Structure formats: structure tokens, C-alpha cells
Amino acid sequence: MSNAQAELIRQSFVTHVDENRLMDCMRCGFCLPACPTYIHSDYDETQSPRGRIALMKAVRDGVVEWDGSIEEAFDLCLGCRACEPACPAGVQYGTLIEETREAVLSVKSLSLKEKAVRKGAFDHLFADQRKMKTAVKLVTFYQKSGLQKVVRKVGFMELFPPFMKDMEKSLPTPPKKRREQLPPTEKKTTVAFFSGCLMDTIFQETNRNTIDLLNLLGCEVIIPKGQQCCGALQGHSGEMERARRNAKVNLEAFDLDGIDYIVNNAGGCGAFLSEYDRLFDRDTELHVLARRFVEKQIDISSLLVKLGIVEELLKQPKTEATEIVTYQDSCHLRNVNRVKDEPRDMLKAVSNSLFVELPDAHLCCGSAGVYNLLQPEMASRILGSKMEEVKRIQATTIITTNPGCLLQMKVGVEREGLSGATRAMHVVDFIHEKLMGSNGGK
Numbered sequence: 001m002s003n004a005q006a007e008l009i010r011q012s013f014v015t016h017v018d019e020n021r022l023m024d025c026m027r028c029g030f031c032l033p034a035c036p037t038y039i040h041s042d043y044d045e046t047q048s049p050r051g052r053i054a055l056m057k058a059v060r061d062g063v064v065e066w067d068g069s070i071e072e073a074f075d076l077c078l079g080c081r082a083c084e085p086a087c088p089a090g091v092q093y094g095t096l097i098e099e100t101r102e103a104v105l106s107v108k109s110l111s112l113k114e115k116a117v118r119k120g121a122f123d124h125l126f127a128d129q130r131k132m133k134t135a136v137k138l139v140t141f142y143q144k145s146g147l148q149k150v151v152r153k154v155g156f157m158e159l160f161p162p163f164m165k166d167m168e169k170s171l172p173t174p175p176k177k178r179r180e181q182l183p184p185t186e187k188k189t190t191v192a193f194f195s196g197c198l199m200d201t202i203f204q205e206t207n208r209n210t211i212d213l214l215n216l217l218g219c220e221v222i223i224p225k226g227q228q229c230c231g232a233l234q235g236h237s238g239e240m241e242r243a244r245r246n247a248k249v250n251l252e253a254f255d256l257d258g259i260d261y262i263v264n265n266a267g268g269c270g271a272f273l274s275e276y277d278r279l280f281d282r283d284t285e286l287h288v289l290a291r292r293f294v295e296k297q298i299d300i301s302s303l304l305v306k307l308g309i310v311e312e313l314l315k316q317p318k319t320e321a322t323e324i325v326t327y328q329d330s331c332h333l334r335n336v337n338r339v340k341d342e343p344r345d346m347l348k349a350v351s352n353s354l355f356v357e358l359p360d361a362h363l364c365c366g367s368a369g370v371y372n373l374l375q376p377e378m379a380s381r382i383l384g385s386k387m388e389e390v391k392r393i394q395a396t397t398i399i400t401t402n403p404g405c406l407l408q409m410k411v412g413v414e415r416e417g418l419s420g421a422t423r424a425m426h427v428v429d430f431i432h433e434k435l436m437g438s439n440g441g442k
């Protein structure tokens with residue numbers, strides 16, 4: 001690398017990566033045992049939070065020369081933020097890795113393919129819900145027209161990497177017939193629902209079940225028009241400007257009077273929504289709007305528990321347990337929003353199932369947005385050890401609270417040949433099944 005290129009990268013780090021945030025790290029190493037990439041890379045320091053922070057600082061100070069191994073260390077970070085709750089110094093690692101990715105992206109020459117993928121995904125698919133719906137209609141046509149059977153029969157999927165093959169088998173099939181939404185009971189609370197891009201397309205039935213459960217607990221549910229993808233995927237990929245554009249659209253869509261809560265049912269989106277205020281400069285109009293938005297943010301498990309779902313579940317007649325249920329945390333729900341008990345409290349209150357804690361449920365499943373597509377080897381290693389634990393506790397139902405984790409669990413079930421014995425479900429679908437008898441979105 002020429003001196004000019006090295007200086008360009010260093011300057012980009014100086015511009016984007018906050019030095020004070022880096023200096024917060026006192027190098028104690030308490031975060032190391034919480035980091036999945038550190039664990040799954042034979043305890044390689046460069047694959048740990050402390051190692052990555054040291055690399056960020058070294059690049060910024062110009063004391064190491066940028067090379068492929070440094071870029072790989074940043075790329076291999078899941079962005080799961082498990083290092084944050086473990087850190088006694090309150091290091092904002094999530095912000096640091098986003099700043100780092102923005103610094104790299106702003107000087108990196110992307111290949112034509114990378115540019116096309118980013119443009120297609122971020123300027124079209126995740127920027128316009130109509131385009132997302134069209135894409136899902138194509139997938140539905142593929143599943144329902146018989147094309148999927150033909151593709152599998154002629155072995156076309158063999159041309160794809162193993163992870164893509166498993167993903168193709170694990171995509172949820174849309175319900176045959178849309179059922180009627182259950183009517184609301186007496187209104188006590190008004191909730192604006194962030195319906196999400198994936199949740200509102202691939203997992204539409206989960207969204208309908210979410211509204212049913214909220215209605216049951218006395219909520220009027222409003223779905224603000226014009227809302228779009230939260231921007232998390234963009235933000236986590238270093239595309240902060242694109243993330244800000246999506247956030248601005250959502251802030252305007254949810255700027256409504258008379259709302260008690262803004263609820264979401266996707267852990268990853270919820271974490272990004274709950275930090276919208278950090279995307280905008282203090283004292284700007286958008287920052288004020290974002291503060292109001294953030295104060296009303298809540299995830300579906302916390303809201304259901306707050307409104308009395310556990311009491312509703314406990315009213316069900318006690319019967320013998322027919323399944324072993326376990327729970328895989330959504331990293332961002334747990335590490336950013338610090339929600340870990342509420343989903344478990346609901347699962348423990350279900351009358352005809354036995355809740356068994358999944359060992360290391362707090363460690364990422366390897367999904368991490370599009371990490372499983374970009375870093376299939378590490379994602380596969382992480383998923384492999386997760387499924388070993390699922391088998392060890394003989395779980396028949398794996399519950400998650402995020403679409404990416406749910407798809408990853410479905411891939412794991414498929415890959416391990418467990419599809420007859422084990423199912424993966426969103427917590428909302430499971431609770432809906434237990435209280436209202438449907439299993440939509442399974």
C-alpha cells in the first residue's frame with residue numbers, strides 16, 4: 001500500500017472514529033468471554049472486542065499499516081454488542097464498530113458487484129416497502145407455483161453455497177388463506193405498531209398475531225402509514241447516511257398525538273429504533289423528534305408482560321407438558337434494550353409446555369443481519385454449536401424474538417435433520433397459539 005493510501009485511511013479514521021470513545025477502553029478484558037468471535041476463533045485477541053478497539057486506535061494513530069487482516073477483524077465482528085453489558089467502563093462498542101465501518105467504506109473502492117448489491121438492497125428493497133412486497137410476492141410465486149419443487153428436483157440449488165441451500169429450504173410458506181383479524185376488546189391503551197420490512201412481508205402472520213394479542217389486552221393498534229425499514233442493516237454496514245434517511249421517514253410517520261407506546265416485534269429493529277436519537281445532532285429538530293420517539297419505544301415482549309399476558313396465560317387449565325420449549329435471545333434485544341426476562345416469563349407461564357433454558361442462549365446465533373451471508377464460515381461454526389445445545393436439551397420448540405434469528409434457527413433445524421421433531425417460532429406466534437389456538441408464522 002502506498003503512503004498516500006495509508007494516510008487516506010488514517011485520516012478517515014480520524015474523521016469518523018471518536019477518540020474519546022476509544023480511550024474509554026481500559027483493556028481489562030472482561031468483555032472477552034462474552035464475545036462469540038473470540039470464542040469461536042480459538043481465543044484470538046484480534047477477534048475480540050479489546051483487540052478490535054486496539055486495532056481501531058492503532059489505525060487512527062497511524063502506528064499499524066492497514067491490511068487485509070485488520071479489515072477481516074472488523075468484518076468478522078457480528079455487531080452483537082454482547083461486549084457492552086460485560087464492560088465495566090461502559091465502552092460504546094456498537095457505536096465504535098459502526099464508525100469504523102463508515103470510515104472504511106468512505107475510502108474503500110467497492111467492486112461493481114458490491115456497489116450494485118448495496119444500491120439494490122439499500123436504495124430499493126429496504127428503502128421502499130412496496131418493492132419489498134413485490135420481492136416477497138416473487139418468493140411466494142416460487143414456493144406455490146411448483147417452481148420450487150422443480151428447482152430442487154433438477155438439483156439447481158447445488159450450484160449455491162450450503163448456507164443458501166439451507167435458507168431456501170427454511171423460508172416460511174405464506175398461509176393458504178388470510179384469516180380475519182380478531183376484534184379489539186375494550187380500549188385501554190393506544191399503540192403505534194412499527195410493522196417492519198421483513199416482519200410485514202415474510203412474517204406477515206406474526207404481525208397479525210401481534211395485533212391479536214395487543215387487541216386481547218385492550219390496545220387500539222395503529223399502523224402509521226409511510227413507515228419503512230428501520231435502517232439497522234444500513235447503519236451496521238457503515239451506510240449511516242442511508243440509515244438516517246430511513247430514520248427521518250419513520251420519525252415523521254410516527255409523529256402522532258395520543259400514542260402511549262410505539263411497539264415493534266423484531267429485536268434487531270427495536271434496538272436501532274431505540275437509538276434513533278444518536279443519529280442526529282443534538283438540539284436539531286430531528287433530534288428532538290427522535291427523543292420523543294425513543295421515549296415511547298418498547299418491544300412486544302415487554303409490552304405484553306406489562307399489559308398482563310402472563311396472568312392471561314396462567315388462567316389456562318394446567319395440563320401435562322407436551323413439548324420442551326427453549327429460548328434463543330435476540331442479541332440486540334438483550335444487549336441494547338436489556339430485555340431478557342420478559343420473553344422467558346411468558347414461556348414459563350404456558351400451561352402445557354416445559355421451559356428449559358438454552359445453555360449460552362445469550363451468545364449470538366450467527367445470523368446478525370446479513371452476517372450469515374457475508375461470513376458463512378464463522379456463522380456456520382456459531383450455529384453448529386448452538387444446535388448442539390438444542391439437541392442436548394432435547395428442545396422441541398425454539399423461540400426467538402427477531403426475524404433474522406428465527407430464519408437462522410430454521411436453517412439450523414433443517415441442517416441438523418431435526419425438521420420433524422423441532423420447530424422454530426417467533427414468541428408472538430407461540431403465545432398466540434397457546435391463547436388463541438393458531439400457529440401462524442410457524
Ligand code: SF4
Pocket residue numbers: 034035036037038047048049052076077078079080081082083084093
Ligand atoms: S459486537 Fe459481538 S462479535 Fe463484535 S466484538 Fe462485541 S461481542 Fe464480539
Ligand code: SF4
Pocket residue numbers: 024025026027028029030031032049050053083086087088089090091
Ligand atoms: S470490558 Fe470494556 S474496558 Fe475492558 S477491555 Fe473490554 S471494552 Fe475495554
